[in-house]
Amino acid sequence: MANTWWGSHLLSSGADDELWAVSSAPVTRGQLRTSVTDLGERFREQGITEGSSVLLRMKPSFTYLHVLLALWSRGAQVVLVDFRLKPAEYEPLSDLVRPQYLVAATGAGGPVAGFRQESGFSVQRLPNGRPAVDGVRLVQFSSGSTGRPKVIGRPADSVLAEIDRHSAVPGIPGKGERVMLLNSVMHNMGLVSGVLHALAAGATLIVPPTLRPAEVVRMMARTETSAVYGTPVHYDLLSRVDSRPELPALRLAVSGGERVPQETHDRFRTHFGLPISPVYGVTEFGLIAGDLSGASVPPQLGPPVPGAEVKVVDEELFVRMKRSPYLYGGHTDRFADGWLRTYDRVRQDPATGVLTMLGRADSLAVVGGLKVDLAEVETVLLDHPRVTETVVTHGEVIEAFVGTDQELASDELVAWCRERLSPAKNPKRFFVAKRLPRNSMGKLVRDRALMHEHVESELPSQTQGDR
Template structure:
């Protein structure tokens, strides 16, 4: 049953002339089915069979999605690797998962130039590769915001269950919807919440060939988009547009990946007339909570979706899973007795079940015998009217990396913190710049060593040393 889904379950939905997606040109479901079948035959000739392990590394394109679906139709395990990784990041992952095949586009590395219609690729067989882990069809990596990514394996039943959770969420896009997808199709929200849910529900996808905000909004108007999926970064950019066409069809905006800033939430609603609705999930299991009614505002995440079993221990969120999602490593600190520790601190309203994000459980440190929550320090910095982004890390001392306008100096931030934090909580070093570095998922980098290296090599920050 599970393998049948990967081959044909979703692809069989809808008529051949139904619209599947729009980018530079529209693509029908019939065209999708034909492309996937042709590639399936090509992969069969190259020896890819049930249980083969295949690493996929391509820039976003319809060809990327065709290849992914065709590999699944052959019963292969597909390892998704972000094309933007540097060799020093990419090569250790290949050594760790040891795929039997690598499917990669020429020039897969480097910055994205937008979503493409077509992409040429090669198939390479690796003689020392190992077959798929039993039952695993999708392999991804954690975002790596606080260290080396974990290897996450999901069987088909896990993704099927996630799609059922999507279908049970009131207000989710359906057959009459056209969804502007800004999330990367290489990661869970873009792939499952976007591509696979749209296939299952009969919604049409709009995948912009460029992420330039003005062109995104014009495409939304031209295609009469009814919904938009994105991250807080996307919504922040859209709110900065000086002018925009009317979007009378737009009924839904959905954000995931990290907490949406209150200011971005308010500005998007004021400019576009639609509140941004939160969804919350993990790469390990997918969608867990959300509210698409338009009544939930940051830091609320919504209630657990039907089919998700969660519990709050202390103030930390746990989710029940049938098996550990981690491959090639012992992660007993994260998965014990069928419960996955999310490391997210939440409050759950006892009356409504709505979850609100408090911060990370692993943001707690001890300084001089006193506990300091780095998330609290970040929130104080973010409350400054000239601060746009902030990451607070701890090595030998607490360090703050702050994105702000040029007029803000470290000395002024120190004064701001002294008024709002006890001395033990005030960062000893400040790095102030125009923009903070982000990882391949668009999330802020949180690994201290990587942050310091990238900040000092890519920009000229104002630095306040030890005080």
């Protein structure tokens, strides 16, 4: 392994016997360094070198993380593709980026069964691959919640700058603390906020081999976890665990990805004795805002973190970047003159700088000549005691897709909305299902056609016609 690669300092710190991570078994920093070095030599023999482009598609495991670090140590550009994607989702992405190499899981059949200690993989040289885009070391795809993933490339200095932003956040887990990671290591929050920050800070990473809530809580107690990182879905499940051991070391719960429902926030605080602290970022830039003090509650996001320069224009959030993060052209509506347009609508407190999420700029619809914020309609629906999740879309009319684990008639939703919304904002059609589809990052899918396809597959769902 070269001593000069851009992340070498992340691996070199700490004694060999210092605990790096725990899943079904512990891994020391010395074991991590040895594994990365050995894998780097294997990749050298395969011809992977500075400027090679490699698509990485493996099951979540410590081997996956070792492979990623080893590829970076060889100077490769690594394209991360979620193992859970179906061929119809994965193959067009591969065709788009045209990597020179494929590092893929062996024995790939069957579902992903949690986080593994080790996993097998193969290395394949691909025909007609193109080399890395100059300077780019990490390639990811947008969440695709609208059905159109974007190819996002980040140079080494972008990733390192995000790690620095994490270290500057007051209350961030530090050396000697134990950080439980529930987020996928294949995506930005799990990879940078979890894995890379823990490496840089000297914290120990705790990755449950299973996400069954009761077992996760028991592992928190057994490992003396001090901080947990997850998504709203994780916290909703954890807050429903009936019998919980004492967790005296737990001081911090951090959530990102989407807004934490107020009910989940309140129930978790009641059961665990601490709030869910928000962080906010985008794949193109990484961490933008956050508050780990417990002072910010949904829909507040906290203030911009040190190192993130933002501006709010007509309630839209922009963040300063050195270069466009989008590879292979396009998306000129999102980056101009050094500013990334997030399409998130926010309000910023002039005194504290705290950002409050208002919704998406692309969630505005015009109904009868009036502007309707579909996020407002979603907020009203989420206030219903039996609604667990919702997506509101607009085509010819406003439609509401509602997830619930209880009996819920669409007529009840009609009455609920009519009492709380003006006529132009009321959904004309309701579709009720046990759960709504989410993408590989755990975010709700917002593509109208995909939502219709899902609810039709769950028939008999309760469908309410035009009102």
